[in-house]
Amino acid sequence: MGRRKLQRFQENEQNRNVIQSGKELFEQIKGQWNKVQFEQDNDLVVELACGRGEFTVGLAREYPEQNFIGVDIKGSRIWKGSTIALSEGLKNVAFLRTQIELLDRFFEVGEIDELWITFPDPFPRDGDEKRRLTSPRFLDLYQPLMKAGGIIHFKTDNSGLYAYTLELLNERPNCELLAYTDDFYASTWREDHHGIQTRYEKMFSEKGEKIKYLKFRFC
Incomplete structure (x- = not known):
């Protein structure tokens, strides 16, 4: 393991927002995010596969009256968002290092107000x-x-994953689209995101890829 990555892991151990x-x-955090971590009873917004946390931190800047949690398994990525949030004094940001399939170990029933799935791996093979x-x-799970x-x-740049989703x-009776x-940046919803982009979104957009977007809720 490189010295730089080791240092980041050590800082994650000290950072209260990780x-x-x-x-x-x-x-102990399950069902206790607002009480124990944030110490303020605000809506809880979670981003899955948050990577370096650009989107999580960006939303936290725009909405100080909400609490934001970025979830990712990569500690060296989480370190970036964690460090930025601490340097800016953003107390409404935290990062959870875990696998997403274990999400129900860390959130109670009905605890999440809003969920973001931003540029996940498309896993294009049928077997995946x-x-x-x-x-x-x-x-x-959600x-x-x-x-x-x-x-x-x-949000995704992948046409196959967008069409699949x-x-x-549309086929699931318990989902309301x-x-x-x-083409998100030609849509009426682009302003709702305040220009906040993930690293991957910037990269794909610069290559001319159209960004796909949808939102839904469970009935």
Whole structure:
């Protein structure tokens, strides 16, 4: 392991806004995010596969009256968002280091108000369908954790994953599709995101890829 990555891991252990294995809160945080971590009773917004946390931190800047949690398994990526949030004094940001399939170990039923799935791995092979973050397996994981009427946002550059997700949501009677577009930056919803982009979104946009977006909720 490189010295730089090792240093980041050590800083994650000290940073209060990083919840990970080995810390006391890691086993106690379920159902306690607002009370214990944020110490303020605000809507809880979660970003899955947050990477370096650009989007999580960006939303936290725009909405100080909400609490934001970025979830990712890569500690060196989480370090970036964590460090920026601390340097800016953003107390409404935290990062959870875990695998997304274990999400229900860290959130109570109905605890999440809003969920973002931003540029996940498309896993294009048919045999990998269950690994897609919008597959039936994961939708069934998210549903009980969402507050009634809670919104789920999904953004991708991948046409196949977008088409797969759109078709799946239209077929599921427990999902209500609220908006969708295969060209987000030409849509009426672009202003709602305040120009906040993830690293991957910037990279794909610069290459001329159209960004796809949809939002839905569980009935």
